[in-house]
Amino acid sequence: MYQFNREEYEKRMEWYRDARFGMFIHWGLYSIPARGEWIRSTEEMTIEEYQKYFEEFDARDFKPREWARMAKQAGMKYMVLTAKHHDGFCLFDSKYTEYKATNTKAGRDLVKEYVEAVRAEGLKVGLYFTLLDWYHDDYPHYQDRNHPMRNHPECGNENRDFGRYIEYMHRQVEEICTNYGQLDLLWFDFSYDDMRGEKWGATRLINMVRSLQPQVIIDNRLEVSGEGMGSLAECSPTPYHGDFVSPEQIIPPNGLLDKEGRPLAWEACVTMNNHWGYCGTDHFYKPAPMLIKKLVECVSKGGNMLLNVGPDAYGNFPPRSVEILEEIGRWMKKNGDSIYGCGPAGVPKPDYGRVTSKGNTYYFHMFENTIGPVPLLGLDKSRVKKIRALADGYEIPVSDSWVHSDYPDIVFASLGPDPVLPDPTDYVLAVEMNE
Incomplete structure (x- = not known):
């Protein structure tokens, strides 16, 4: 059973604190409608309405080695890909669902190719896995704050077995912790309302994860969302504490400390424009000089930056994202010593x-x-x-x-x-x- 050990914690965090800069990638069925990764929820789509994107998804231009090379050239040291987002669609070949990339026109395990590509470029491998699942029958539908069918009483929860969903979710996490070699980072998303901690079977989940991937670094979202610090910050770490705090779309005004005054590891996850998943009409990109300064700000406060790219329907990085990454990379090539391994x-x-x-x-x-x-x-x-x-x-x-x-x-x-x-x-x- 996992128990917090400060010395072991500090050792597994060494590479992460040194890296300072990583790439987030949100990619899935939602990249086809291109109105953001929450489209099923925001537009309250039924499974049937969303199904056309499953049937269309072909990943024709998916070249993860190019993704990894662009991340490396930008000066990034690790990558995190959405293995499964809230819509329940899996980029990996899960034996527990038919709702996966291997059953689309793409016809293959995209996570496997990604993991191999990232390792080949010498970068640390991260996978994002959501705790939510809007596809699974046993996940709460009606009146759940986020579910697409939250306003549909005909989709009541009387015959849904949340315990059965938890077993399903745990088995999928076991798959990604078993089938892809060593993972360096596991990014869970996210807790809300009463859906947090032991509601997810979190102690049992993390005991399993740590037994399979003892060196993996885990975020704090089994306890909180993009807001909130978690139990490590409270100096009373649960078995499922986060190894780092994960502020979203904001850089903390000051460096983060726990209740006893020790610096906390943290990572600001930030979009290049205003969406995580590809959005065809969102051209409001943050200029590369701004993002460079924000990376410096994170490091000066003791944090990391995880900068997102949302590939298009086919798997291409948007041209503007490529330009921004290249410009950041030119600066990092000359000035990376002021970022890597640095802090306040x-x-x-x-x-x-x-x-x-x-x-x-x-x-x-x-x-x-x-x-x-x-x-x-x-x-x-x-x-x-x-x-x-x-x-x-x-x-x-x-x-x-x-x-x-x-x-x-x-x-x-x-x-x-x-x-x-x-x-x-x-x-x-x-x-x-x-x-």
């Missing part, structure tokens, strides 16, 4: 950007230039060993200008006379300190 710096946040740190090196991220030399707040001037421009390694001198003579205790860096930064998105100064 313990110095004041500068007006011009943010600071991350690793060991004795502080990374000052400049989102805009300063008037005059750059103040490196919080550093001991006597301990500064060297300052380098991270992107190309050239020396940045400590300023001795008279203009900052009123601030003798602050270290200033001299960038020269050009008011325009070499990198308009984020110019990073690496400041190495003596012990």
Whole structure:
């Protein structure tokens, strides 16, 4: 039986805290209507109305090796794919349902291909699995807050056996923990109302998961949703506690701490536009420079960023998503040392950007230039060993200008006379300190 052990917990979290940047992928039948992954619920579709997408799904352009290469080139270290979303459709070959990719025109186990592709690119493998299932007869329909048939009294719950559904759900989790080799991350989604914790048979579920995948990292959504912290934050971890907190579509205003003041692992899951699943009319993409700065913000507060891509009906990444990933990748190639293995710096946040740190090196991220030399707040001037421009390694001198003579205790860096930064998105100064 699984019991929380702080030392074992910290060890399995090492790669995750080092990685800092991952890719989320939402893909399934909902990519065909292209109005978001909740379409069955928001439009209150019946199974029969939704069936046409099952019959059409062919994954004709599904090339997971290309997905993994794009993630790697963007500087991401892990990937998480929706093995099953709330509509109940499985991208994997489950023996417990006919509602799966192997029974569509695609005709194959897409999760198997994904897992192999991600491993081949040297990335950590993650799978998303929802606790909800709008296809299963035994899942509550009428008056459930999320079910497509929530407003249909003719779909009452009198003859539904939720215990039977839980057995079905557990067996599917066992399949994905058994049939695809070592998983590095398992992303459950999500608890709501009274549907949380032991309602999901969570202790038994996690005992099974941990016996099959002892090193796997698990999110906190057996207890909470995109809001809420979970029992690890309360310093009274349940057997099904989350290994990390999972704020959704928001970066916490400050770093997250547990009740005893220890830093919590957390991951902001963020969409590129305004939808997780592909949406054909949503062109409101966050620009790459914004996403780079938000990644830096996450790391400066001790968190990760899981950035979503919603492939289209055929399995292609949207062109705008590809462009954004490429731009992020160009920045990460030069500046990744300020992200990987980094965390809060313990110095004041500068007006011009943010600071991350690793060991004795502080990374000052400049989102805009300063008037005059750059103040490196919080550093001991006597301990500064060297300052380098991270992107190309050239020396940045400590300023001795008279203009900052009123601030003798602050270290200033001299960038020269050009008011325009070499990198308009984020110019990073690496400041190495003596012990």
